[in-house]
Amino acid sequence: DGHPVNLGLWDTAGQxxxxxxxxxxxxxxxxxxxxxxxxxxxxxxNVLTKWIPEIRHNCPDAPIxxxxxxxxxxxxxxxxxxxxxxxxxxxxxxxxxxxxxRIRAVKYLECSALTQQxxxxxxxxxxxxxxxxxxxxxxxxxxxx
Numbered sequence: 001d002g003h004p005v006n007l008g009l010w011d012t013a014g015q016x017x018x019x020x021x022x023x024x025x026x027x028x029x030x031x032x033x034x035x036x037x038x039x040x041x042x043x044x045x046n047v048l049t050k051w052i053p054e055i056r057h058n059c060p061d062a063p064i065x066x067x068x069x070x071x072x073x074x075x076x077x078x079x080x081x082x083x084x085x086x087x088x089x090x091x092x093x094x095x096x097x098x099x100x101x102r103i104r105a106v107k108y109l110e111c112s113a114l115t116q117q118x119x120x121x122x123x124x125x126x127x128x129x130x131x132x133x134x135x136x137x138x139x140x141x142x143x144x145x
């Protein structure tokens with residue numbers, strides 16, 4: 001919002017070999033930018049099965065931005081052909097928004113590092129989540145199933 005900010009990023013390895021080391025980088029994390037590939041449904045599944053449990057266990061109060069990456073490939077004919085051959089489809093924006101709501105992410109965004117589409121917004125929202133966090137709604141009603 002017009003003010004310079006110094007942003008430090010840690011890109012942690014997702015491989016199972018690093019499961020015990022990765023949490024060592026979590027203390028004092030201000031915001032998690034949790035990314036998945038729009039064209040790799042298994043990475044989207046890992047948001048709920050791997051990343052959210054790990055993040056909530058280690059940093060239960062840290063804000064999370066959920067980011068769908070490789071936006072440029074969602075409509076790419078070759079990528080769609082490969083996904084279809086495996087009986088899969090790209091993750092839709094609606095699916096991403098639904099999971100973001102479920103995990104109580106402060107925002108869901110999509111971007112492409114290749115085309116730069118949406119990339120600036122990812123970093124702007126990450127900074128906003130720390131500098132001007134939205135209060136967590138404690139007065140909202142919920143259904144208990």
